Amino acid sequence: MEKTINPIEEMYERKPQRWWIYTLIVLVVVALLGWSGNAIEYKGLASKGSDVAYGIVYGITHPDVSMLVDMTKDGVLYMLFETVCIAILGTIIGGILAIPISFLASENIMPKWAAFIARAFILLIRTIPSLVWALVWIRVTGPGAFCGVVTQSICSIGMISKMYINAIEDLDTRILESLDAAGCTTFQKIRYGILPQLYANFVSTLIYRFDINIKDATTLGIVGAGGVGAALIQCINSRRWSMVGAFLCGMIVLMLLIELFSTKVRKKLARG
């Protein structure tokens, strides 16, 4: 009996000791939490804070129906429509601007240093919050939906190029070889060898970004860049809860619809 146990005991002793890694991770997380916890002090509810919380719930359950059915420029529907328009133009322009930039930033096409510069540029665009872009562009275009379009065109470049670059770097170059063998010109190679590979991916990226842009466009209004945001924030600050409810209900329905559409189309594109 002793003999058969021995190799097992021996194996048991060889058990890898990982506990210190886990301890380390736990310690780091706890330390981070402790560090961040000290700045976030709970100062209690604001005066009438509970009224606000109640108001929100009341507003969402009792939205101002007259605003929801109002078809004029002050109605929720028109503002949401404007928001969608901003997102459509912003996404398309951003998507077009992103094409040359992402080719410049692809390491399998451009020299390393050029790609690096392009990537730094993309990161710069991505880091600056869209709200800041809007605040800066507003000096150029003045307040309004057009400012939103310009802002989104620029902001979209960041994420769209990032995803374009992935697609470009995953290009299957063996197809180009076979087209070369078939005697194709450079233009023909791009048209029939590269575009079909990128097309689905690019469109999918655009639709995904459109989804994000819709959500983003609702907040751009807060700084005056058109869409639903400006009126919404005004209603929140003046505590007209049933109007807030109308806006929120409209936004939720719109975004659920857009997301449904976006996932459906992207699934179709992915399956071909």
Place this chain on the structure above:
Amino acid sequence: MIEFKHAGKTYPNGVKGLKDVNLTIDQGEFVAIIGLSGAGKSTLIRTINRMIDVTEGQVLVDGVDVMTLHGKSLRKFRRHVGMIFQSFNLVTRSTVIKNVLTSMVPDMSFFRVLLGLFTKKQEIAALEALDKVGILDKAYTRCDQLSGGQQQRVALARTLNQNPTIILADEPVAALDPVTADQVMNDFKRINQEMNISILINIHHVDLALKFADRVIGIRAGEIVYDGPTDTVTQQVLDQIYNGAPIPTAEEEAKAGKAAVQA
């Protein structure tokens, strides 16, 4: 002892999985169940540990009707019935020993499960189970680095670690190459003989079934068409099981049959 009394299974979509099955399997038997894909082999095996419910008749294990078991009593019953799967069903990201240890989980307290704390005694038991199937040296390797045969042995060790009286094996060697399949079947045979564990095995490879099993059950379209000791299985019996008159009710089975014959 496992008994089927007029057991039948009708799936919600109307397909008959089993029709009037009557069987008695004694403790310590090594039974191979053969038949075409879709003939009901898996259904037969899975009704024993209630992974599938029978809709007609009874399935008795050691005198207990499994359909009367629920919740806790069912889980307790399953502790004594091991199960081996075609695709091994291991947590491939985890180490071998962690996989074997999972068979202890049902007996552990909530917090031990939550934190994944196992006692030394449990770990030694798991290592012993691994030793029995001959892969002790792989104990601290991640499962996804093992070959198919080794992974199936890990699954076998996991099952042995729960000290079962019955092992149900659903196509355990279908995903393995012939040499490895032979080795794994050998493991089953050894376990069957050394520990007196009943083994019920679904198997596509007739030659392996005849080589290792004591008893062969042939099943066609949910019906038992042959049941007898291995040495009485003749070519005629196999023809009856595999190439019997086409069954008009189940088109899919005929299709699957063609594929199996071609393969």
Place this chain on the structure above:
Amino acid sequence: MKSEESAATKTPLYDKIFKPKTMTIGNDHSVQKPRSKTWIVVVLLVAAVWISAIVTEFDFGIIIKRGHQFTVILEKIFQPDLSYFDKVIGPLLDTIKMSVMGSVIGSTLALPFAVAASTNINRSGAAVAILRVVLNIVRTLPTLVIASICALIFKLGTFAGTVAITIFTFGIVTKMLYESIETIDMGAFEAMEALGASRFQAFWSACMPQILPTYLSHCLYSFEINIRAASILGYVGAGGLGILINERIGWRDYEGLGMVLISLFVVVLIIENTSQYLRRKLS
């Protein structure tokens, strides 16, 4: 099941209106070529762009005429006022702290909800459906709107921001996580059930090891996004860099704004790279 069958046998409406073209080759074999649908997409897209341009009063001329304004501002941003850094550091740390706290709490809350919203774990279809609608609604609310409401409910400051980030993180991590959970291999779960484990035990021992790396990766990813999201929350009074951004732009102090943005840029760069390194290690 039924609708799929009928869809396969019935000709789609489109093919009824625009009959597929029959292509016949030399040996009289023929194949049905469905009419292209590209033109519909093109027409819709052109119409959408045209309408959008009218609604948003798109005028490229303005950009050409007044574009120099933008470069003036940009030039100032790129000559940051370095002495302003003393004022930036406090709110910058607040922003990071808000993101850390919000990410940790949000992701922790996300785990049980994601499990409950996965169709392969939770067998009650109705519960999954209700949960998903609620989660979708949580996710559609823009962070800034949540933050401005939080700033009214709680006092102005970092606490409101943390709550907003928590809700935002909860929304996206839950969604990403239940999508991952639905793709895991359920074999081990089945094996655990067969050996007598309860559903919780089976989930925890068989599914958790598979989910954990993805889960942590999602958490890190949300943390990356949160830093950027948290930096603007101050705009509606929820603490962090946003207060400064608002203030600097209001005073047209673009050099100061430049300093704020550059500090943010460096922090984002460091955090993104660290997080991406960790995520690569996880997969």
